[in-house]
Amino acid sequence: MAYSDKVLDHYNNPRNVGSFAKDEPNVGTGVVGAPECGDVMKLQLKISDDGMIEDARFKTFGCGSAIASSSYVTELVKGKRIDEAMTIKNTSIVKELNLPPVKIHCSVLAEDAIKAAITDWKKRKGEASANPADKAAQG
Amino acid sequence: MVKLPIYMDNHATTRTDSRVIDAMMPFFCEKFGNAASRNHSFGWEAEEGVDKARNQIAALVNAKPKEIIFTSGATESDNLALKGVVEFNKDKGSHVITCVTEHKAILDSCRALERQGKAIVTYLPVDKYGMVDPDDVRKAITDKTVLITIMFANNEIGTIHPIAEIGRIAKEKGIIFHSDATQGVGKVPVDVEKCGIDLMSMSAHKIYGPKGVGALYVRSKGPRVRLTPVMDGGGHERGMRSGTLNVTGIVGLGAACEIAAAEMPAEARKLIELRDKLHAGIFERLDEVYLNGHPTERLPGNLNVSFAYVEGESLLMGIHDIAVSSGSACTSATLEPSYVIRALGVDEELAHSSIRFGLGRFNTEEEVDFVTERVSKEVKRLREMSPLYEMAKEGIDLKSVQWKGE
Numbered sequence: 001m002a003y004s005d006k007v008l009d010h011y012n013n014p015r016n017v018g019s020f021a022k023d024e025p026n027v028g029t030g031v032v033g034a035p036e037c038g039d040v041m042k043l044q045l046k047i048s049d050d051g052m053i054e055d056a057r058f059k060t061f062g063c064g065s066a067i068a069s070s071s072y073v074t075e076l077v078k079g080k081r082i083d084e085a086m087t088i089k090n091t092s093i094v095k096e097l098n099l100p101p102v103k104i105h106c107s108v109l110a111e112d113a114i115k116a117a118i119t120d121w122k123k124r125k126g127e128a129s130a131n132p133a134d135k136a137a138q139g
Numbered sequence: 140m141v142k143l144p145i146y147m148d149n150h151a152t153t154r155t156d157s158r159v160i161d162a163m164m165p166f167f168c169e170k171f172g173n174a175a176s177r178n179h180s181f182g183w184e185a186e187e188g189v190d191k192a193r194n195q196i197a198a199l200v201n202a203k204p205k206e207i208i209f210t211s212g213a214t215e216s217d218n219l220a221l222k223g224v225v226e227f228n229k230d231k232g233s234h235v236i237t238c239v240t241e242h243k244a245i246l247d248s249c250r251a252l253e254r255q256g257k258a259i260v261t262y263l264p265v266d267k268y269g270m271v272d273p274d275d276v277r278k279a280i281t282d283k284t285v286l287i288t289i290m291f292a293n294n295e296i297g298t299i300h301p302i303a304e305i306g307r308i309a310k311e312k313g314i315i316f317h318s319d320a321t322q323g324v325g326k327v328p329v330d331v332e333k334c335g336i337d338l339m340s341m342s343a344h345k346i347y348g349p350k351g352v353g354a355l356y357v358r359s360k361g362p363r364v365r366l367t368p369v370m371d372g373g374g375h376e377r378g379m380r381s382g383t384l385n386v387t388g389i390v391g392l393g394a395a396c397e398i399a400a401a402e403m404p405a406e407a408r409k410l411i412e413l414r415d416k417l418h419a420g421i422f423e424r425l426d427e428v429y430l431n432g433h434p435t436e437r438l439p440g441n442l443n444v445s446f447a448y449v450e451g452e453s454l455l456m457g458i459h460d461i462a463v464s465s466g467s468a469c470t471s472a473t474l475e476p477s478y479v480i481r482a483l484g485v486d487e488e489l490a491h492s493s494i495r496f497g498l499g500r501f502n503t504e505e506e507v508d509f510v511t512e513r514v515s516k517e518v519k520r521l522r523e524m525s526p527l528y529e530m531a532k533e534g535i536d537l538k539s540v541q542w543k544g545e
Contacts, residue, residue: 003456011456017524034542035488035527038450038467038476042526059526063452063467067524116543 003064004098010068015075018057020044025128028121032112038062039106041070043113047121051082058113065103069093069110082118141509143460149345149440149499150294150322151464155391156347156500162394163349166387174384175375185386192393196354199396200320200339201330208355208376209389213321215369216340216355217244219380220317222251223366224286224338225258228315232283238263238271240298240479241290244340245319259283267483268433269298277308287316291323291339295466295479295495296432297441299327306335315364321345321353325399326438327407331356337364343388347500348395352388355380410439410498413507417496418442420511425518427531431466431480431493440498445480445489448528449521454494457517461510466493488527488537 003011019042020027027046033039039062046055056074060067072093077085090107093099099107146154166188174189176182193204210216225235237249239262252258261279263271271289280287287309292299302318309316317338323329324339325346331339339356343349357379358364372381399406422428427447443466446454451467466477467490476490496510522528527537 008456011453014524019529031526032543035491035537036486038488038491040526040542042529059524059529061448061525061527062450064456066450067453112543 006072006097007065007068007099010071010097011064014058014067014071016055016057016071016078017059019059020046020055020057026121028117028119028124030113030116030118030120032116033062033066033109035061039066039109041066041109041113043070043073043110043117045077045085045114045117045121047082047118049125053077053080053082053085062106062109063103065097065099066106066109068097069099069106070113072096073110073114077114082121085114086118088114141503141505144462145460145502145506145510146462147496147498147502147506147510148462148464149497149502150297150438150495151497152344152350153347153499154501155344155349156395156398158398159348159391159394163387163391166390170386172386174386175373185384188386188390188393189384192389192396195393195397195400196341199329199400200324200341200356201332202356203359205377206356206359208357208379209384209392210353210355210380211351211385212344212353213242213319213340213342214244214353215380216342216353217242217319218248219355219366219369220338220340221245221248221286221288222369223379224315224317224364225252226367227365228285229257232281232285233258234281234283234285235260236263236276236279236284236287236289237261238265238289238300239482240265240269240293240295241288242294242319242321245288245290265298265482267485268436269293269296269431269479269483270433270436271300271305273301273304273308276305277312280308280312280314284312284314287314289316289318291318291320291329292327292438293432293479294322295477296443296483297322297438298433299323299436299438302336303334309337310335313362315362322438325396325403326440328403331358337362338366343392343395346395346399349388349391352385352392354392406500407439410502413498413502413504414440414442414496416504417498417507417511418444420507421515424511424515428518429485429489431483431485440502442496442498443480443493444496445485445493446518447489447492448525448531449518450491451493453521454492454514454517457521458510458513461513463497464495466495467491 058070090111093107170184172181172185174185337358342353431443451465480490
């Protein structure tokens with residue numbers, strides 16, 4: 001199977017690989033997939049209080065297309081508002097990276113990772129504002 | 140400097156040895172006759188070539204020349220052995236014993252027989268090294284068992300089964316014993332008498348011969364094995380496999396066997412040395428790498444390793460100038476990770492992370508050194524990118540994690 005040039009480019013020069021410190025505020029983390037299935041994506045988004053995605057990091061265990069899909073979405077979401085990012089469809093990842101049908105699940109996983117990261121951020125933000133006392137106590 | 144790309148996938152196929160090609164050449168243009176033409180010199184020359192090959196093959200596996208039936212390859216040999224024996228013996232019984240790590244040519248033939256209601260098949264498990272327990276074979280035998288089929292050596296993990304012991308059990312119980320020896324013949328000593336093998340599949344292209352030709356050994360005495368042909372026609376090959384003989388291919392298979400017989404001891408020594416060097420080099424440079432297959436009872440050129448936290452296909456992509464293969468789901472048509480690796484009882488994640496190195500006649504020490512460095516470097520790069528590696532380093536037990544998307 002031949003890979004598209006864009007998949008190869010993201011695989012060889014992945015963008016925004018890494019992790020934000022776990023306790024960093026304003027970071028939402030989405031981990032999707034499962035090791036037994038051969039794909040696990042971790043996507044972290046740094047989101048401002050008013051819902052702007054300022055930065056992104058990823059780590060992926062998976063095939064080249066899974067790595068490329070996650071690398072691409074870190075570029076795609078940066079500078080977008082969260083409501084806008086929530087509307088990103090896997091099909092746009094398939095199109096950009098020229099993924100063959102057997103690799104569509106990689107794009108689905110990447111879409112899920114965005115949603116999971118934003119949901120996590122909202123949850124954490126909600127908890128933080130709902131229980132400022134708790135947070136202070138923990139901190 | 141090594142020449143790239145490096146071919147290290149010799150369980151998939153091998154480069155045809157130039158000596159084999161030299162032996163084949165005259166049979167394309169000068170001696171092009173049909174081996175079945177009995178009444179002119181063209182036919183006689185071709186038949187001579189085929190007879191010589193039969194002798195060369197028989198000598199390698201300690202068979203009689205007439206016991207060698209030519210086929211298009213090991214897949215056909217497997218199909219003929221299973222379907223032919225089951226059909227011929229349908230009045231005696233319909234039980235077949237095999238094991239879970241057999242090649243698809245065996246497993247899918249079994250499934251086909253089951254589907255057609257022609258056989259009931261017992262699929263024996265293997266131990267953590269991929270080996271069948273002969274005792275399990277003995278226990279699985281019933282009065283309806285007509286065939287036991289266990290491969291000589293596994294194509295993915297290289298494990299060599301205790302074939303002689305299984306052969307003894309089969310003999311004792313009077314059951315026909317077939318072995319798919321595609322990966323064993325020419326690599327390790329294979330002796331149909333010592334191993335009590337009644338039927339045996341082999342292929343030319345795994346032993347530096349041409350593709351599209353193979354053979355089925357069919358015992359002629361003690362017991363005389365009979366089977367119903369799968370291919371009907373002109374009654375070639377003692378009626379067991381009709382079809383004009385692939386003379387050039389057969390001559391190539393013969394030549395490949397003769398070379399293998401002469402060079403096996405030295406070649407096996409060299410391959411074990413290279414394989415062990417590759418093994419040691421990778422294990423020195425990386426943590427959390429696991430050997431798949433038997434530590435000692437394995438094919439000389441085989442090394443199958445799981446690189447934890449790195450998915451196999453992505454690793455293949457990173458070492459694209461090295462030809463190896465992976466048990467990763469992403470490299471298979473079925474999107475399932477290797478059933479052979481899973482049968483060993485290893486975690487599914489490790490099955491996704493397995494790479495098979497297949498060393499062969501034309502590999503060099505320089506190539507082994509290059510592959511060691513290249514693979515280790517790429518595994519490290521991919522681990523830096525792997526969330527699983529990060530979690531493991533943080534002390535998180537990956538098995539305790541509730542994964543989304545399971």
